Each structure stands twice: as C-alpha cells, then as structure tokens.
Amino acid sequence: MYLKTLHLRQFRNYCDQKVVFDAPKTILVGNNAQGKSNLLEAVELLSTLKSHRTARDRDLILDSNPSGQIDASLERQTGSIDLALTLRFQGRRALKLNGEPLRRHLDFLSVLNVVQFSCLDLDLVRGGPEGRRNWIDRLVIQLEPIYAHILQQYNQILRQRNALLKRSKEIRKGEFSENLDKMRSRDAQKPEPENREEFPIRNSQFPIPHSELALWDAQLATAGARVIRRRDRILERLIPLARNWHGSISGSTEVLEVKYTANVEVEQELRAKDNLEGVRQAFLDKIQQRAIAEQVQGTTLVGPHRDDISFTINSTPARQYGSQGQQRTLVLALKLAELQLIEEVVGEPPLLLLDDVLAELDLNRQNQLLETIEERFQTLITTTHLGAFDAQWLRQSQILSVEAGQIKQF
Ligand SMILES: Nc1ncnc2c1ncn2[C@@H]1O[C@H](COP(=O)(O)OP(=O)(O)OP(=O)(O)O)[C@@H](O)[C@H]1O
Ligand SMILES: [Mg+2]
DSSP states (O other): OEEEEEEEEEETTEEEEEEEOOSSEEEEEOOTTSSHHHHHHHHHHHHHSOOSSOSOGGGGBGGGOSEEEEEEEEEETTEEEEEEEEEESSSOOEEEETTEEESOTHHHHTTOOEEEEEGGGGHHHHSOHHHHHHHHHHHHHHHOTHHHHHHHHHHHHHHHHHHHHHHHHHHHHHHHHHHHHHHHHHHHHOOOGGGGGGSOOOTTSOOSOHHHHHHHHHHHHHHHHHHHHHHHHHHHHHHHHHHHHHHHHTTTSOOEEEEEEOSSOOOHHHHHTTOHHHHHHHHHHHHHHTHHHHHHHTSOOSSGGGOEEEEEETTEEHHHHOOHHHHHHHHHHHHHHHHHHHHHHHSSOOEEEEESOGGGSOHHHHHHHHHHHTTTSOEEEEESOGGGSOHHHHHHEEEEEEETTEEEEO
16 A cells, blocks of 8 residues: 555644655654654554544644644555545544545544554563553554454443442442441440441442442453454464564574463463353453452453563563663564564555654664565655665655655755
8 A cells, every 4th residue: 555645734733734755765854843753643543543642632733723634645456545534622533535424433444554663662572561452452453443443342341340349449448437437436435345346347348239240240251352362363473473573683593482461361272263252251250260359459450451462582581681682673573573464464565654763773674674665565764864874765765854844855
C-alpha cells in the first residue's frame, strides 16, 4: 500500500498543509518542536484511530479550534481509497471512506496498515508490562480489526467488576470502622472484654451478593479468553519471524526467546487446539483461587490486563541484563517481524513510520533495515539532521523540511 497524499487542517500545529509523497522513502527534517512527529501521528490516527501520545481529541486540534481534519489518499492493490477523519473539540469523530460516512470504526481500521518505530519503542524491552500489552494489542488490531471490539468489551467488563469489588471493600471498611467505633465507645463505658462479642467484625464476609459477582466472573472469563486466544495466536506467528531477524542482525551469535507470559496460564495442549472453552475454564478456576485476595485488594487480579511478554537473549532476561545495543537489536527484530507478518496476513506491505529512531541505530543495523525495506515498504522518517544518514538513503529519498507546521521541499 502506498500513501499518496496527506492533507492536514487544524491538526496539531498544522493550519492547512498538503503533502504529496512522491518516493518510497520520505525524510522529514527539521528542528525540535516543528511538527515532524505530529505528521506521523496523523498517519497513525488514520491507521489505528489512536494516537500513542494522547487519548483526547482536543489535544490534536490546532489551538482549541472547534474541529480538525485529516484527509489522505491511499493506493492499494484493489485501487485508490480516500480516507477522512474529522476530530472535534467537543463531540464525536466523523469518519469517511471514499467520501461515504462510516458508522462502524471497524471498517476504517483495516484500510491503512502501519508499523511504527520510535525511541519510545526501546521501552518495549526496558519498560513495564503495560507497554508490551499495548504493543501486541495494536498489532492484533491491525491484523484482526474485530479485536478492537473484543478488547473494548473486556475492558468495560473489567471496569465494572473492579467497581463492584472496590465498593464491596469500601462497605466492609465502613462496617469495620463503624463497629470499631461502637466497640470503643462501649469499651470506654464498660471495659469488660465480653462486650466485644456483641459487635462482630464482619470483614471476612463479602457484602455484595455472590450471584452478582459470579455474573461478572462469567463475562470476564468469556471476554478474557477471547483476548488471550488472539494475543496467543498472533505471538505464535510473530515469534519465529522475530527470532530469525534477531539471528541475522546479531550475526547468529545470539538466540532470542520470546514468551507470552499470560496471567491465566493455559496448558500447551489446550493452546495448540485453540480451545476457547478450555481457556475460559482455566480463567474461572484462577478467579476461584484468587477470590480472597481480590476481595482484600478490591480489584481484579486475574486476566489478560495482567499479561506480559518476556524476552531472553542467550537465556538471560533482556529487560534487566541486556545491553543497550542488545535491546535495540531486539526491538529492531520485533519491528521487522511486524512488517513481515502484516505483509503476510494483509497481502500488501504496510507503511513504516520511523520517528527519530534511525540515528539511534548503528550503521550495521541501519543497513539491515535498509535492505529489508528496499523499495517495497513505503517509509516516513523524521530526523533533526541528515548527517546520520547513509548516502544511499538520501539519494533514494524525498526530503521535506518541516518548520513551524509548514512543509517544503528541502
Ligand atoms: N493542539 C496543538 N495546537 C497547536 N500546536 C500544537 C498542538 N499540539 C502540539 N503542538 C505543537 O507542536 C509542536 C510539537 O510538534 P512535534 O512533536 O511534531 O515536534 P517534532 O518536530 O517531532 O520535534 P522533536 O524533534 O523534538 O521530536 C510543539 O511546538 C507543540 O506546541
Ligand atoms: Mg518528534
């Protein structure tokens, strides 16, 4: 797929800017805070309907105008597609595909595929599990847009179940202190120890009816099993690709292991059979085991919102012990695997967005990336200076300068 044009109006620091992409690689060069990442963010929004920098649409609109607009035309094997996204300071977004308004976000999500690689991705290895969950979720959504809906459903059930557990904890806490107060005032008058029996502290009981919680357990397990299964399936396909790339970048001196460490562990046999009911049952069993801890903590402790993905290099955990170079190799291998997997599944090469990351890679890794991308993957690259680039990159690229929300030929 190939992004031909992008038109930004009242978006971030762009007032009204059209860009025509006329080479497979575009380098956006400019000083800090000029709008380079903003442009990539617009492409990200068209692809995923999400920005990794903000969850609020009002942040995306130029100086609090009532609305902002991103339009693009895209060339796919099936023909040209026009995409339009209207963001509103207040109110809902509007989406259009080939000029036709779309009601379902799902229909928009499968049109433009991108792989992003920024400095933030280096945190994939170093950072906490949430970053890794978001990363795999973004990838699954690109490959199976219905997953956006599944994930939303799971999160909604999780929020409601958490609210119930929290309320129950607060009621118990309230009862506990109320009883304690009564006990203290009675104790002050009649300090005989047997008085305590009159005000039993019921903190071991669950004040919300069991049947109500069981209802949420069942829903959580059903939605959660779907999340686990889809993460598992995509990782199964991604991991061998990442291992291959990692071997080739490290000159076969290092062996990468990637493991989906699901909070609800499912036996290999069930996973291999893609047994959704089995996963659901394992989920419910674990909820039973953790019931008391959940009541004490007042929150849901079981489920894919506590999943992680672990990386080891030559049997050593990359997170704690990997050198910076090793961590970079790992992230680059993951990104190349993403490109390859999306191309395999979608049948067309996705776009690659490289935000300020190329200068972070040494020449060997830059070349590895260059060889993989060739002319096949349209790539948008941001940088503050062209000095870090291989001469070959520069010759093959369209170079645009970005200054205070204005884009010009370099
Ligand atoms: N909603 C908005 N309205 C107006 N300006 C905005 C808005 N959101 C961000 N900006 C401006 O955009 C600029 C940041 O743009 P961007 O993140 O694209 O910078 P950059 O060129 O990628 O810089 P760097 O090299 O530091 O990464 C800042 O000056 C910021 O004030
Ligand atoms: Mg930037």
